[in-house]
Amino acid sequence: MQNDILIKKLLLTHDPDGRRLDSETMLLAVGNIMFHASSIIVASNLYSASFQKNDITEIETLGCSEPVGFVITKIGKILCKCYGEGDINSRITSVFDLIGEYSWDAKVVLVLAAFAVRYGEFWQLMQLYRGNTLAALISSIKLLPCNLKPLKLQIKALSLLVKIMMDVAMYIIKFENLPLQHVELGNDVLIVTKSQIYEAAYWITRSCLACFSQVTDFTTKKHEQVYSDSTIIAAWELSSLAYRLSNICSNLRRQVDQCHQEIEKNLYEKLLNLAREEHIDNQKILTLFFSSKNYLPLKDCSTEVKVGVSELKNNIVLLLISKPQLLNPVEIFLLFQQTRDHPLNERLRESYKIVWIPLPSSDTWTEAEESSFNFLSDSLPWHAVRKPMLLTTAVVKYIREQWNYKDEPIMVALDSKGKITNYNALDMIKIWGAKAYPFSSSKEKELWQDQNLTMQLLLGDINPLLAYWVEQGKNICLYGSENLVWIQQFNDKITELKRAGLQMETIYVGNRQIGEHVKQIIARSGEINLSDPLSFSSVQFFWLRLESMRRSKLRLGKTPSSDYVLAELSALLDMDDGEEGWTVIGRGGSTDVIRLQGMQQVMEFLRENIVNLRFSCAPRNFQLDPDFVVGSCTHSYFVPSRENERLSQGTVICQECKRPMKKFVVYQP
Known part of the structure; x- marks a missing residue:
């Protein structure tokens, strides 16, 4: 009492x-x-x-x-x-x-x-x-x-x-x-x-x-x-x-x-019910999602300013969910480049927000996970949950069960009303960056709908110089190998062909399994005469984007047998160097992209197109003609003067050896 x-x-x-x-x-x-x-x-x-x-x-x-x-x-x-x-x-x-x-x-x-x-x-x-x-x-x-x-x-x-x-x-x-x-x-x-x-x-x-x-x-x-x-x-x-x-x-x-x-x-x-309902904005769902008594549950990582969910009102919200270690550094840099550095982001910057939600591998946080989160959350250019340890068990369960999170990074897109429009927009952002706005599944389908295999697709904006070459419609040759002898021979022959009139930019991209050997080759680019070497990180960006393209296609239900772009991407990703290297040749937004394997295929194709690379008549997967004549050819073809005027700007292909013919002028008294 x-x-x-x-x-x-x-x-x-x-x-x-x-x-x-x-x-x-x-x-x-x-x-x-x-x-x-x-x-x-x-x-x-x-x-x-x-x-x-x-x-x-x-x-x-x-x-x-x-x-x-x-x-x-x-x-x-x-x-x-x-x-x-x-x-x-x-x-x-x-x-x-x-x-x-x-x-x-x-x-x-x-x-x-x-x-x-x-x-x-x-x-x-x-x-x-x-x-x-x-x-x-x-x-x-x-x-x-x-x-x-x-x-x-x-x-x-x-x-x-x-x-x-x-x-x-x-x-x-x-x-x-x-x-x-x-x-x-x-x-x-x-x-x-x-x-x-x-x-x-x-x-x-x-x-x-x-x-x-x-x-x-x-x-x-x-x-x-x-x-x-x-x-x-x-x-x-x-x-x-x-x-x-x-x-x-x-x-x-x-x-x-x-x-x-x-x-x-x-x-x-309540989370299940809210996901089925229509809302006037995203505040109800986000408030419930970060529903502790933490009055400012988020922070702007770049400024260290604590913010509430009201900061996200009327924005498209991308919830980046991962382990506390997030992604490897290269993937973080690629995501940063695609969401911050692109000029289009200047216009869209206030239209969408990325919020990082780290989840531990088990039910409890380890010291290593806390340390990793504290370090990364002070370094990222996005928003993050300030105290992810306070996320309720129900929210974590909802993410794992309803969003199918399996410890691999995903990025769930919510529109300005809090409705889920994409259960994983991560790959489409890696591929297209801000061009993927508003990051919905329908936008992903739309981007792929009329997308053919082009150099513009393969290279994207991973490097400003490459983007400029693509925009200018230059001929571009991507090549890869870990064989230093092959690389040196390839560059020597390309140099010879350029002296003979070949107009083409060559770029070394290593291979999918980017190891220390590829890194050393790029570092020694001056010694081995790589014509236009990319930085190691740009090479990594290139392969990460290709992997994202394949995943994106597969997620949309495509198969290599029914989708030509997916088939070519898969072939490129699964390319085995062996003793020989490989090349992919194309121009800007042209759909005539040719994949070649080995030195002989590459050189013969380039010799045929030395004056003006024209891919419209060439097969995309170039194979040597079985009747190809080895050695020098003595076949000649006389063109009348009237016809010669018409052909003077083009290239005549020999019907015997299938190679470009040299031009001579014969005067008759």
Whole structure:
């Protein structure tokens, strides 16, 4: 009955005004202090590994009228009064009056922080005084005990109580982070859980008051008191509080787990229903998707500015879902180039947003995954979930089951009304970049509908110089091999043909399995006379785009037997160098693209087309004519003067050897 009256008094002080505190990070900071403080005691193993973190970032606040540190100091002043001085409950009420505007999780964490400061200061002096002159002087002024062994029982009880208080606080934070504002929870379970949280907040504050008093008592005990029964009595008092809080913790854990399960179930059902409904904008679905109490769940990675889902209103949203490692660096750079560097993006920049949602491989985050996320989220040019660890289980389950996420990166496109228009727009963006806007499945089909195999398709915008050559309609020859002898011979012969009038740009692209050998060949481009070498990253871009093209075609239900472009892409991707290299020759947007294998095919084809590459009469997969004449040919063909005028601008192919014929002028008297 008395407890009920006390709880009601605390509820009268509770008047939240919307201010927010990052309670979880604050509790981790408190845990760090406790862990380090207890490192010289045998009870250090009482501390959970979850508190043993060294990477605590800035503790966020919102709407606080005064610095949180100032509030913690005020709480400390109330707690530091002698334990028997005045009525305990009156002092507890004073503490809750001071923090009435905060949520329940923030209240308990602020109280714990006030005690942690005092507790940490005490142990810091105890650890330093033997080897630090300043610490020794302060210890002597404060009359700190030199020998802690007689206080071992009391310190162990204190450490246990602190650990249990933090465990209870964690469950309060877990409850407060539930998206209760978006998903309904049964009244019965909600009422019971809240009443237990009120009780837990009271006993955490009362326990902190006792702990504060006993730490202060360490500095005032006389020698004879240290060895008296007072130490045992003090340890018993702390153990009693620990026992009571342990029972509260067990009950609260059951209640919070029950709430969590019910919320997750309801949230999953609500996500399913929202996906089937029509909306006026994307805010409802996105708010539910990032439905924790995190008031600014996203951040602009390039500026480090925290943003809410309202930032995405009226935009097409691309949700990039991957492991915390995201993609390999080359794929990231390609995606960056296709979404940021293209001139078209200047016009579309405010029309769509990319949001990175990293998901761990298992149910829990590893340190390596957290480290990878923290590094990449500070480096990317897009938006990202600020605290992906807070994503609800229902959202993760929805992504895996409804969007078929299997740990391979996907990019789900939502239109401005929140409707899913493409379950994976990643490949089409790699292929076409901003030209794929608005990134829907129908747009992907439209882009492929009239798309033939051209140099423009193969090269895209992976390199500004290549884009210029394609635009100018230049003849382009892509070639690949890992055979240095073949590459050298190929370049030597191309140089000879260029002297003879061949107008063609040649580009080395290695092969699909880009290894260290290809990298070395590109690095030695000057030595081996590569005519127009690409950078290693551009070569990687080239093959990544080809792979994306094949996946995109296959996803649309195409097969190599029914789709010529897919067949050629597959043949190119599966090309085996062997001892011979290969080439692909074409011009700009022309559909006459020829794939050749081996030196003989390449050279004979180029000799035939040395004056003016005309592909319209040539087969796309060039094969030598079985009647091809080897060696020199003596066949001649006389053209009358009138016909000679008509053919003077073209090339005459010999009917015997199938090669271009040399022109001579014969004068008849």
